[in-house]
Amino acid sequence: MAHPLQLGLQDASSPIMEELLYFHDHALMIVFLISSLVLYTISLMLTTKLMHTSTMNAQMVETMWTILPAAILTSIALPSLRILYMTDEINNPLLTIKTMGHQWYWSYEYTDYMDLNFDSYMIPTLDLKPGELRLLEVDNRTVLPMETPIRMLISSEDVLHSWAVPSLGLKTDAIPGRLNQTTLSATRPGLFYGQCSEICGSNHSFMPIVLELIPLKHFETWSALTS
């Protein structure tokens, strides 16, 4: 989850998010290097009394500042495409969960081998217990097994929503009439928070998502209890 005064991305809890973190560091480093180079050059230009008023051609520098940006862009594009294709890999999910966006809550359906269906509303600020997170806690958390690929099918019952969990690198639009698939795979147990990411009306900021990832054995116990 996010913490106050956070500067970077949330800690990664899925393999794809780890890759995205590294990619973000790589791209940001390039951005910082180029910005410092440009700022340095500007400062050099502005702090000299020398002048050169007869530049006719500058073949060498023109070639350099064409080839070098092309190389930099390639070094950004290649890892980016690698990660993009990684998100499309075929994996064999162990479980299928459906989530439907409503105004203004999420509902979850576990129908592989049980008829479980529940709504997940945000806990109002006045009802929070001490230590709970404002605008992020929900009454019924989505319980899932960790370290297993899970097929998430996301749709909506009314308007556009978007189901996002940043620490797992997930964000998928919930579109009425369409069933969007994404794969969820957490590397560790814990609580992972997210918020609706597509404007959907007055309470768009108040329909969070909380995933509770637990070991498979405990998930089997939980699912036996709830079915």
Next chain:
Amino acid sequence: MLDVEAQKPPNGKWWTPPFDPRFPNQNQTRNCYQNFLDYHRCVKTMSRRGKSTQPCEYYFRVYYSLCPISWVNRWNEQIRNGTFAGKI
């Protein structure tokens, strides 16, 4: 409509619809709808031929896992009213 309890796998054995290469992309709407249609067509054909509808259970489990419950209820209601748009 058949009971989910009847299809429940034994404890410890997990089943979820496998990857279907006919629908490899993010949009799985057609996957859900196609299996729903296939289940009803299978049941209709098997019943017409007087055979058991047990082989149709695969399609049932796939569509029941993939399709949102509200969609399934709406389609079943339409079938009961004779207003379902698909060809079964």
